Amino acid sequence: MYYTHTTDPLLAAVSERAHRIIRELEEFIAGTVIPLEKREGITRDGATDLPVLRQVWKAARERGFFHLMLPPEHGGPGLTTVELCAIKEAVSRTGAALSPHVLGEWNGPPRVGYLLGHVSAYQKQTFLDPVVNGDKGICFALTEESAGSDAAGVKTRAERRGDHYVLSGSKRFISGAPYADYAIVVAVTDPGAGAKGISAFFVDLHAPGAKIFDHYETLLGGHGTADLEFDNVQVPVENLIGAEGEGLKLGLSRITLNRLLHCPSAMGLSLLALDMASERCRTRKQFGAPIGGFQAIQHMLADMASEIYAVRAMMYATAARRDAGGDIRAEACMCKLMTSETAWRVADRALQIHGGEGTVRGHFIEWLYRSSRVFRIANGSSEIQRNTIAKSLLKTKAP
Incomplete structure (x- = not known):
């Protein structure tokens, strides 16, 4: 072990x-x-x-x-x-x-914790408390067909009409949506203001005109992702989070910590894959001996263990830096990049070690091989992480 x-x-x-x-x-x-x-x-x-x-x-x-x-x-x-x-x-x-x-x-306190200092007493009682207590589920709805990495490209519209907004548009690939009662929806309230014209709302997904389309599976399986459609949904003014124009800022405020906290999930699965691959090497025999005796297999295990150790050390060092009050915007991106890419390589080697058995649908390693590919996209693709890291290095410093 x-x-x-x-x-x-x-x-x-x-x-x-x-x-x-x-x-x-x-x-x-x-x-x-x-x-x-x-x-x-x-x-x-x-x-x-x-x-x-x-x-x-x-x-x-x-x-x-x-x-x-x-x-x-x-x-x-x-x-x-x-x-x-x-x-x-x-x-x-x-x-x-x-x-x-x-x-x-997927649907509980981690989805709303960052909002606790920004909501009204009514919003806390109506939306956050039931979620925090496990009575209701919630999801975060930002991504659209043309607004993924480009968060400011949101097209979903919320038009104010008296004491409510009329919400129209659609969201794609929203994790946790099949199990959500509410959604934090990012929508345009002032089309001419760019990123400053985007607001955020609590939306009841059981309201007339709101629909959840759970019609596909991602590589993760489990039907945990869905699309949301809003057809002239009436959203009370009281459901506006913060002020108009603060939606994108609120949405993006969770990104740095979320990117870092995405990493231990990937590393936990990688550690399990290494455990399983090591056990496979001890018990699977070929040519009269355990396959762990073959140098080619040993090198795969050595590479898996070394890469996992390196990126975990990076992750914990960055977490400690945040706890000490440091700015980790670039480092969180580095961790997200390296853990997701490492998780993919580890899963690939674990499957190779398991051979044909590892390709069987339902085997944990087969699922890990598929899901590890998603880590390189979820919470910001590897390319977006590289963009942010490079910008931090090339930023012009004051003389």
Whole structure:
């Protein structure tokens, strides 16, 4: 086995609090979540019924896991960035199909935590509290057919008419949308103002004219992504988040930390892939001996372990820099770039080591091979990360 969270040298400085939470999470996932998956026949490629997800949300909330990513003033323990990375990595490494839902990453508190200081009392009570408590699900709807990496290219329109806005347009590839009751929708309120004419709203996805189209699967499987369509949906003025024109700023304010916290999920899966590949090398025999005895296989394992160690060290160093008050805009992009690209290479080698068995639909390595490709696109493609990194290097410095 590769390092556990208690023997990992990169986690030596992580607090005992984080190690305790990790142990409790691992026990919860092994004792509650995975048995639930088996009873319900849940796989990574199949759709999960919303009532089942609500069971996970409720159980996680009762154990105190659902609020882990929130600040203390809103019910969370106030974890450091390093602690969050260690915890997210450990959850991902369990390999459980429902593991992201334990922390509410698709539809829960992590989706709204950054807004808690920007919303009205009405919005907090009506939208955020039910999400934080696991009673409702929410998604973040920015991406459109012509507005992905170009966030300012949003075309969805919200036109004010008296005490409400009329919302029209569509959003694509919205993660968590099939399980959402509400959406944070970014839309144009002043077409002539460019990026400053974009606003954000809480939208009830059960309102007349709002539709969810869960008609496709991505490489991730699981039917966790959908399109949203808004046909003259009436949105009360009270649902405007902040002021008009602040939508893009609010939406982008979550990007830097999100990019960094995307990394431990990729690394957790990479660590699991390395564990599985190592075990395969010990147990799979060819020509009368375990395949781990062949130098070509050993070199693949060595490359996997070395690359994982390097990018994890980079990730934890960046998390520590943020905890110390440093600016990590460029470093978060570097981490996102390197972890996603490394996850892809690790998955490719793990599949190669598993041979034909690793290509069978339903095998974890086969799913990992597909899903690792998505890491290079989700939360900003590798090309966008490189753009941001280069701009930070070429920025003209004051004399």
